[in-house]
Amino acid sequence: MRNSDYYIPAIALGIAFAAKLPALRRGRHDPLVRSVLFLLFTAAVCFVFAAPPTIAAVNRATGVPNISAPLVYCLMLAFSCACLVLIVNWRGGPRERVRRHSRTWIAVYGTGIAALPVLFALGEAPRERLRDLDTYYATTPFIREMIVLYLTAHIVSAVVTTAMCVRWARAVAHWLRVGLIVLVAGMVFNLAFGVAKLTAVVARWTGRDWDVLSTSVAPPLAAVGGMVLTVGFLLPLVGPRCGAVRRALLSYTRLGALWRYLRAAPGAHAPLPRIPWWASAELRLTVRETVIHDELLRLQPYLDDRVRARAHGEALGGAAPLGQARFVGVAAMVVAAVAARSGGQRPGDDEEHVQAGADALTAALTPGRERLVRLSRALRSPSLLEALGRQPAGRAAARQGFRWANRVNPRRPADRTGGPDPAGSTAATSANPAGAEEAPTGRAPGSPPGGAARTAEFRGSDNGPRPGAPPESPAPAPAQNAETSTR
Numbered sequence: 001m002r003n004s005d006y007y008i009p010a011i012a013l014g015i016a017f018a019a020k021l022p023a024l025r026r027g028r029h030d031p032l033v034r035s036v037l038f039l040l041f042t043a044a045v046c047f048v049f050a051a052p053p054t055i056a057a058v059n060r061a062t063g064v065p066n067i068s069a070p071l072v073y074c075l076m077l078a079f080s081c082a083c084l085v086l087i088v089n090w091r092g093g094p095r096e097r098v099r100r101h102s103r104t105w106i107a108v109y110g111t112g113i114a115a116l117p118v119l120f121a122l123g124e125a126p127r128e129r130l131r132d133l134d135t136y137y138a139t140t141p142f143i144r145e146m147i148v149l150y151l152t153a154h155i156v157s158a159v160v161t162t163a164m165c166v167r168w169a170r171a172v173a174h175w176l177r178v179g180l181i182v183l184v185a186g187m188v189f190n191l192a193f194g195v196a197k198l199t200a201v202v203a204r205w206t207g208r209d210w211d212v213l214s215t216s217v218a219p220p221l222a223a224v225g226g227m228v229l230t231v232g233f234l235l236p237l238v239g240p241r242c243g244a245v246r247r248a249l250l251s252y253t254r255l256g257a258l259w260r261y262l263r264a265a266p267g268a269h270a271p272l273p274r275i276p277w278w279a280s281a282e283l284r285l286t287v288r289e290t291v292i293h294d295e296l297l298r299l300q301p302y303l304d305d306r307v308r309a310r311a312h313g314e315a316l317g318g319a320a321p322l323g324q325a326r327f328v329g330v331a332a333m334v335v336a337a338v339a340a341r342s343g344g345q346r347p348g349d350d351e352e353h354v355q356a357g358a359d360a361l362t363a364a365l366t367p368g369r370e371r372l373v374r375l376s377r378a379l380r381s382p383s384l385l386e387a388l389g390r391q392p393a394g395r396a397a398a399r400q401g402f403r404w405a406n407r408v409n410p411r412r413p414a415d416r417t418g419g420p421d422p423a424g425s426t427a428a429t430s431a432n433p434a435g436a437e438e439a440p441t442g443r444a445p446g447s448p449p450g451g452a453a454r455t456a457e458f459r460g461s462d463n464g465p466r467p468g469a470p471p472e473s474p475a476p477a478p479a480q481n482a483e484t485s486t487r
Contacts, residue, residue, distance in 0.1 A: 006051035009223050013044035013230055020234075031102070032089045036233060039082035043226050046075040050222075052130040065128040070120040073150035074113045079226075080157030081109035083187075086233060087164050112153050119146035134197055135211045138204035151198045158191035175239035182232035189225030193218045248281035251373055255288050258376035262295035266342045269295070292372065296361065301347030302337035303357030311384075320383045323374075330364045331378035333357055 017040040020033075027033040048054055055068040084105045088098055123142030125133070134151075137143040162184055169180035196218040203210035263269060273287055312329030320328060337357075347354070365371045378384060 003051055003053055005220065005223050006047050006054075009227050010044045010047035010051075012227065013040055013047065016040050016230055016234060017044055020237075031098075032086070035082060035086035035089050036237065039079065039086055039233060040230060042075055042079040042082050043230060046072065046079055047223070047226065049075060055130050056128075059128055066125045066133060067120075069125070069133050070116045070146065073116050073146065076150060077109050077113050077116070077153050080154050081105055083157055083161050083229065084109075087161055090236075091164070091168055109153065109157075112149060115149060116146055119143070119149070132211055132215050135200050135204050135214050138201040144201075147201060148198075151194050151201070155191060155194040155198070158187045158194060162187040162191065175243070176236045178239065179232050179235035182228060182235060184232075186225050186228030186230075186232050189221050189228060193221040193225060196221065245281045248285045251369055252281060252285045252288055254373045255285075255292065255376050257379045258372070259288055259292055261379055262292060262299075262338070265338045289369065289372065296334070296365075299334065299337040299341065300358050300361075301354060302340045302345070303333055303354055303361065304336060304350075305333070305353045305356035305360055307336045308333035308357060308360055315383050318383060324378070324381070324383060326364060327371075327374045327378040328381060328383045330361055331375055331381075331384050333361070334375075335379075335384070 017037065020037055020040065023033050024037060049058065049068060050072050055072070058068045058071065059065055085102045088101045088105070092098065119142045123137075123140055123144075123146065125137050125140065125143050127136075129136045134147050138147065165180045165183045165187065169177050169184070172180070196213040200210045200212075200214035200218075203213075272291065275284060275287055308329040311332030312325050315325035315328040316322070365375065
């Protein structure tokens with residue numbers, strides 16, 4: 001076994017220890033946190049001191065041949081005890097029972113750790129052995145007992161931990177179950193290490209030479225077992241956090257269509273908060289949600305529940321599922337409100353329909369983040385164009401909304417949250433109905449406006465109205481138009 005096979009696992013375990021060390025400040029009185037850190041520390045230190053160069057250095061520094069042997073064996077017993085104590089604290093239960101079981105294992109293995117240097121001092125091991133001390137001194141009085149003691153304690157820890165993990169894994173799920181299964185695999189490697197070492201020692205007692213099991217087979221098993229065990233212990237602790245980050249990033253990405261659409265539309269927008277590059281995914285998602293809700297609140301005076309009801313009916317008529325049709329209706333109402341505000345139209349005079357639209361929007365988005373995601377996805381759905389295309393002047397606004405929802409306006413740089421800069425917008429939101437019908441759409445003249453032709457039109461990138469196109473009917477006054485475009 002190469003020296004790097006000892007030091008590489010030690011470095012990996014040291015990194016894991018350093019990554020978990022800040023948790024000690026927040027939970028210094030938590031036995032689970034202390035057990036995890038102690039396990040990582042003992043595993044890393046054990047690999048460092050078990051490497052032949054370190055063994056030779058310690059022997060030279062102390063002037064005692066083979067003094068590294070009881071040191072490494074003590075570290076191995078400490079690691080075995082840490083595994084058992086961590087499983088006991090991890091599984092939980094009545095506090096007094098957990099403490100009693102933990103103290104029992106600590107007392108048993110503490111006694112073994114105290115006995116190892118005593119046995120070494122009583123024995124005779126004058127010749128330095130860097131790699132085969134277990135088999136070379138397998139028949140030496142007291143040294144033999146020391147070797148058998150540490151191997152037996154190691155095997156007992158592996159067997160007990162494996163049994164506890166297998167029994168516990170049947171009653172849990174998700175990350176905890178995955179971690180327990182990985183722990184069982186790591187304990188199998190540890191058990192194989194102990195059995196290989198003990199077999200080679202027993203073979204020496206019977207006059208056989210099976211040293212290869214101790215010098216060539218066992219060390220790689222220990223290295224792999226230590227790494228796998230560490231992963232198994234860390235998975236249930238790190239896994240849920242990684243899952244939460246993944247879900248936050250996924251929601252952040254899925255909200256991008258709605259965020260870009262609302263921020264890219266011409267008009268006044270609230271200033272965006274500055275987010276540092278090291279901000280967490282949860283913070284970025286919270287900022288994006290807040291911006292979306294603020295923009296929807298600004299659209300409230302322009303909402304019209306009649307647009308939502310018609311789009312909802314059209315989506316149902318197009319065989320869309322009931323849940324999808326609901327969000328298509330709300331998305332159509334938002335698209336129409338953005339078009340009305342960007343076109344310089346006055347807020348709706350019919351307070352009843354405005355309030356009904358606001359209530360419908362609130363009901364559709366409450367409760368939970370997933371509903372906001374569904375609204376964002378509805379903006380990119382062909383069902384939205386299918387529904388708006390049958391309404392007056394609706395198709396152009398839907399096409400423009402789809403382009404805004406799917407890419408940043410190339411005329412403006414992206415801001416710090418990943419969307420378009422609200423300042424300096426000069427794009428109009430829609431074209432007049434006639435212009436929308438006459439613009440090149442990739443559809444043969446005279447072909448029906450529905451079905452696959454409209455879907456292709458909805459997904460086109462350059463077939464919608466261009467910035468500066470005439471406003472959608474009813475057309476605002478020219479002065480109002482100029483004011484809107486400069487804004």
